[in-house]
Amino acid sequence: MIGQEVIAAFQALLGAKGVVADADDIAPWLSDWRGRYHGAAAAILQPDSTEQVAAAVALAAKLRVPLVPQGGNTSMVGGATPPADGSALILSLRRMNRIRSLSPRDNLVICEAGVILSNLHDAAAAEGRRFPLSLGAKGSATIGGLISTNAGGTQVLRHGTMRALVEGIEAVLPDGSIFHGLDALKKDNRGYDIKQLLIGAEGTLGIVTAASLRLVPAIAARAVGWVGVPSPTQALALLRLCEARLGDSVEGFEVIADDGLGHVLSHIPGARCPIETRTPWHVLIEVDHGDLSGPGPAERLEGALAEALEQGIAADAAIAANEAQAEAFWRIRESLSEAERAQGPALQYDISVPVPRMPAFMVDAAAAAEKRFPGTTASSFGHLGDGNVHFHVRAPKGTSDGPAWIAAEGQAINAFVHDTVVAAGGSISAEHGIGQMKRAELGRLASPAHLHALRAIKAAFDPQGIMNPDKLIPRPEEG
Template sequence: MTGQSIIDRFSSLLGSKGVITDRDDIAPWLTDWRGRYHGAADAILAPANTQEVAAAVALASETGIPLVPQGGNTSMVGGATPPADGSALILSLRRMNHIRALSPDDNLAICEAGVILSSLHDAAAAVARRFPLSLGAKGSATIGGLISTNAGGTQVLRHGTMRALVEGIEAVLPDGSIFEGLDALKKDNRGYDIKQLLIGAEGTLGIVTAASLRLVPAIAARAVGWIGVRSPDDALALLRLAETHLGDSVEGFEIIADDGLGHVLSHIPGTRCPIGTRTPWHVLIEVDHADMSEPGPAQRLESALAQALERNIAVDAAIAANDAQAEAFWRIRESLSEAERAQGPALQYDISVPVARMPAFMVDAADAAERAFPGTTASSFGHLGDGNVHFHVRAPKGTMDGPAWMAAQGQAINTFIHDAVAAVGGSISAEHGIGQMKRAEFGRLASPARIAALRAIKTAFDPKGIMNPGKLIPRPDEG
């Protein structure tokens, strides 16, 4: 536990608003997004600017007190939850929520780490630009957290993950020094790319305080289609046909199993199947143009889908007639996780496999899981264009005690699914990070060379081990 004298020293650095010690105010930030991990902390440090972050980290380094960086606390893997023993303090970036600069001419936004993603979307839209990354937690997820986990989303196919969208970074390193790297240089050959080391590091190498982010022109015209297909193989064939005919205007390409659609229709009021035919699999595609050139996206998508139907790749298809209908199509996709939770207890996996192997994996892994664990049902949905599979294994029908089922079967199912992912050359974390939830499995499955390199980097940056302890880096007994 942290002594009062140390808390007083932090208070002298950060002021009365910069240190929170009230138990009721701290409590909501001690549990992760999914409610699986619970920690303890004597205080939340809430610096107002980069210099205060640096001062707080320097004091933590001097005293050996671990820090857990936290933004919106939307981690899906317990990556922002403090240790249960109360040894660490939370360092919140939520007060650092300013957009320092927004330039439509440079297509850049400089945002502090605590900026909420939806706030950046609104600010970019006001200058006819957009930040092309979105996800379900956009109303609470922060820029710092998105960078630290290398977040993805539904637009990765065209625009990439956060790694591709971050042009520069400002960060405080574990000794309290400030890395000033906000300049958005297209060419920079000054050795190791510190920016890329910090992206996806989950706060284990330092604290991201601000970033220069790439913007793109606002959408002038869009087309959203829903297509019924017989198999994931047909879905991949449809993707390749769409890429050939539509080029890089394909913004999103999602594949959904029919049982997932069924769960949405059963549990989410106001939803309906966009096509008249219920097929084993479904595809949601969005095509966007930044100008009003002809033919527009709807006409081009209609032409591509006509060919897909003619070649027997697609069974049925519909193109949204207006924005409201387009949003209704997307609402189905965005409601899948909520509908899955309403369906009953389930183990959920955020994994990636090579795109060419994704169709077979979605079918074969589900069949194999159901055979290995009788009574369970398995299905998936995901971003087909980048190989990201959201794979769910649901408890047997009638299971009343979800936590007990997970305690009894969870580890065996985790091992089974992760082994299947490794067998096809995939990753057990596609876009949510490792955190503490996947750390042991990461250590079990990753190559010794990868783990050794990660530990060496961690030691070089953070020799005292004060940055987000217990996250990402497997312990010696885990790898």
Template structure:
């Protein structure tokens, strides 16, 4: 069949709104969020229901047409970008944007894949609940993408990643059949857990169309603090002190190198350092209470920070005096990526190591990278409580052509950083996924058993290889 006749077959299934062929309308969805990967597609399929997704996938399977599932297109690893040869069609879930139900009694929301994260936050707030996952792209990231990448964010310390927050899944499998798994059962021993298999699969095993998501009580009161510390080791000591004093009310604990703070102060209008004394490292802490009968979180956080100062763990500290100040503290953390981009070209890594090894890794890996690649500067920030490090290696000062520098140095620096991560017992992807950017490195660094199992699962569920081709699963010769 010709390309046009294939598109006509999909148009007959999905109707005039269900197939987009205008080049200008397609163009924004052919490039990844970072602008590093560029693809081509003759059309975007835009089904409006699970039944339409199933029909489209069944037809794609019949015709052997690859599909690239896409939500908000916020992937950091090129996971939602179609192949450059134009062989695949994009399957957009953005029209499937209903919150089907929201139950404060069950603490559950059932959301379609195209629901934007911030819209779920707003809807849950209306009924006195919240969905405890947030990230910088919350205004465009969709539930389907968050499930498919097992997204994390700033609240993993207390609530876990999407794996912990997804109670059920509805998905269309590669043959067009529908996996109906939205029931939020606490006990279910019917063999393999297809829900967990689909979470983090990056659309390579099927298309998530809806998810049952766990909600928690709304925050009655919160306190946000900032502390300067001498080292990541002191930051970890502060975390353990906070946990001992405040228990599981510690919801966020972020560590930031001082140069990262400096980039925010330089490039983000209105940003101010929260403390009077600049320190080599900084910590952002959030304490949340759902019950107003408990002692105030600000008072408890002030007491914990006072102890940290007395013990010499912190060199300076402050607690936000009001909600506007608390938001200003968090704005620093949420602006780090934007400020890093403004600072100049850099290679950015989303990695994880065991929490106990994270302080040493943040210092030693940066020093080693700067020695191995003279002229570069390396630093990091991250979620200390879960071992997630956002590690950046910046091009030498004055580098004008960032893409050319990345093309020359990228492969060597990638291998250097990833080797250091593996040596520390860590993972080359903490929360952004593998996509196409890290696929070859996954093959190089993973055990043969892991890669063989992944390929076997892919072959069993998607024998025609139509689901999100060339993502996640290393090619032959890459593993």
């Protein structure tokens, strides 16, 4: 445990508002988003500037006190939860929530790590621009956390992950030095790309304090469609047809198994199937236009879907008649996780495989899981176009004790699913990160070269091991 003399040293450095030491105030930040991991911490450090972050990290390095960076605490893999033994302090970026500049002309915003994603959306919209990344936790997820996990979301198909949207980074390294990299340089060949090393590092190499982010023009008009298809193979064929006919205006393309839709219809009040025909698989597609010239997005999408129906790629289709209906279509997709929880216990996997292999994976992996673990049901949904789906294995019907089922079957199911993913040439983490939940599996499945590189980079940046301990990097005994 960390003694009071250490807390007093940080209080002298950061002031009264810079350190939270009351146990009741700390308690909400000691568990992860899903409630699976629980830690302990004697205090939360709350710097309000990059200089204060640097001073706090320098003091932590001097005292050899581990730090766990935390933003909105929305990690899905326990990546922002402190160790259970109380050996680390939480360093919160929530007070660093300023948008330093926003230039519509340059399509660039510079904001601090604690800015909440939905607030950034609002600020960009006020200037006729948008930040093209959105996800379910947008009301609490912060920019620093999104960068540190290389977050994705529903617009990756067109705009890429955070890695593609970050033009520059400011960060504090483990020795307390400040990396000044906010300049949005299109070309920079001064050796290793520190910015890219910090993106997706989950706070293990340093603490992101601010970022320059790419903006795009606001949407002038959009069309949202719902399409019933026989299989994921037809869904991918539909995507390729839309890409050929509509170009890069395809903003979102989500694939949903019919049983997932059924869970939403059963558990989410007011949810309705957008089409009359219940097909084995469904596609939610959005087409956006940045201007109002030429045929509108609804007209263009209608033409593409008509062609898909003629070719037998699609069985039924509907285009939202207005914004309210478009939002209702999207609400089905955004309610899938909530509906799954209401349905009963399940193990959820955030995985990716190469796009051409994804249709077969979605069908074959589900069938294989159900055969290997009798009584379970398995299906997937997500971003087919970028090869990332959320694959769920649900407990047998009637399972009343979810934690007991997970304790009994979870390790075997985890290994089975992850082995299946790796056999398909995929990744066990597409957008949620590794955190502590997948660390051992990364150690089991990653190649020796991959593990050596991860450990070497970590040791070079953080020789004392004080940055977000026991996250991302497998322990020696784990691989």
